[in-house]
Amino acid sequence: MSLNADSIIDRRRLRRKLVLWRGLALVAAVVAIAGIYRFAGGSAYIGEQSPHVARITVGGLIRNDRKRLEMLEKIANSGAKALIVTIDSPGGTVAGSEALYAGLRRFAEKKPVVAVVEGAAASGAYITAIAADHIVAPRNAIIGSIGVIFQYPNLHELLKSVGVTVEEIKSSPLKAAPNGYEPTSPEARAAVRGLVLDSYGWFKDLVRERRNLDPKLLEAAADGRVFTAHQALPLRLIDQIGDERAAREWLANNKDVAKNLKIRDWRTRALGSEFRWLSTLASVLELAGMHSLASFVGSDALAGAAARAQLDGLLALWQPPFAE
Numbered sequence: 001m002s003l004n005a006d007s008i009i010d011r012r013r014l015r016r017k018l019v020l021w022r023g024l025a026l027v028a029a030v031v032a033i034a035g036i037y038r039f040a041g042g043s044a045y046i047g048e049q050s051p052h053v054a055r056i057t058v059g060g061l062i063r064n065d066r067k068r069l070e071m072l073e074k075i076a077n078s079g080a081k082a083l084i085v086t087i088d089s090p091g092g093t094v095a096g097s098e099a100l101y102a103g104l105r106r107f108a109e110k111k112p113v114v115a116v117v118e119g120a121a122a123s124g125a126y127i128t129a130i131a132a133d134h135i136v137a138p139r140n141a142i143i144g145s146i147g148v149i150f151q152y153p154n155l156h157e158l159l160k161s162v163g164v165t166v167e168e169i170k171s172s173p174l175k176a177a178p179n180g181y182e183p184t185s186p187e188a189r190a191a192v193r194g195l196v197l198d199s200y201g202w203f204k205d206l207v208r209e210r211r212n213l214d215p216k217l218l219e220a221a222a223d224g225r226v227f228t229a230h231q232a233l234p235l236r237l238i239d240q241i242g243d244e245r246a247a248r249e250w251l252a253n254n255k256d257v258a259k260n261l262k263i264r265d266w267r268t269r270a271l272g273s274e275f276r277w278l279s280t281l282a283s284v285l286e287l288a289g290m291h292s293l294a295s296f297v298g299s300d301a302l303a304g305a306a307a308r309a310q311l312d313g314l315l316a317l318w319q320p321p322f323a324e
Contacts, residue, residue, distance in 0.1 A: 048078045048264075053081060053083075053257065053263045053264070054075045054083045054264055055083070055086060058128050060089060061092040062091060062093065062100060062124045068103070068268050072106070073103075076107050076111060080111060081257045081261060082251050083111060085129075085131075086116050086244070088120055090123065091125050091126070094199050097128060101127050108131065108132070113131065115131075115135045117138070123146070134247070134250050136243065137229035139241050140230070141228065143229055145224060146203060148199040149196070150195065166179075166182070168181075173185070178192065211237060221237055
């Protein structure tokens, strides 16, 4: 029996409604699962006050993060018997790295801390690593880059070539200098160099104190270069070649932290995480066949995260040189 036009239209409408409700149900399920996972700390429902080994991850660019410092205080008052700091970062701001270092040292006064380098612990990330009682890294991890950098673009010649002059009235010659719109004066260069050297001196003193380096080793290790973990070991920049298993063994042998204790991952909302739910929603919409809307939502998530990826101030940051 053939279907009339009204029946066909009704069936199509019903099919669209089913697709919509299935999509909404998927979104609700994802949100519910994510909420349970976050409430449980993301580690097989290990309670905060249950005995465990806490693990935090330091990745990407390090900057001031008040929530991470609050989380460290919370872990210190939890059932955690030790803290593993997993590091894979090129560094970040000097101030942000200093704050994280101070937070970890406060934690270490109560419970043992071991750093496990996964890929890189350079510049500000190395400041994070030396806050630990013990540093473990795989043979080819990147370690070091002990130094401070201040970078700014100078557009003076470009502006001159197109006939643009930036005029200013300021209270003193070093106000807002260097500004990139005029040649950098010797006085401005000296002032910035003073900032860099002051932070660099603090960085070196920290390495010397925490790693117990004599002047000869410190000079070899703190010239700004990066090392593989294999090279860093004789310089005493790390303590051991290995991975997280080696870290657990060290905790068991030196801090009486049982190997069979479960690991609980502690997390904060990372930079840009406020947009991650949009990415999840985009995936669900894509599965539901709503391709145009999925594309819009997904691009909005990327734009939101990228808008927040900014760093200001003196940097303790390693960056590979550009190929010529």
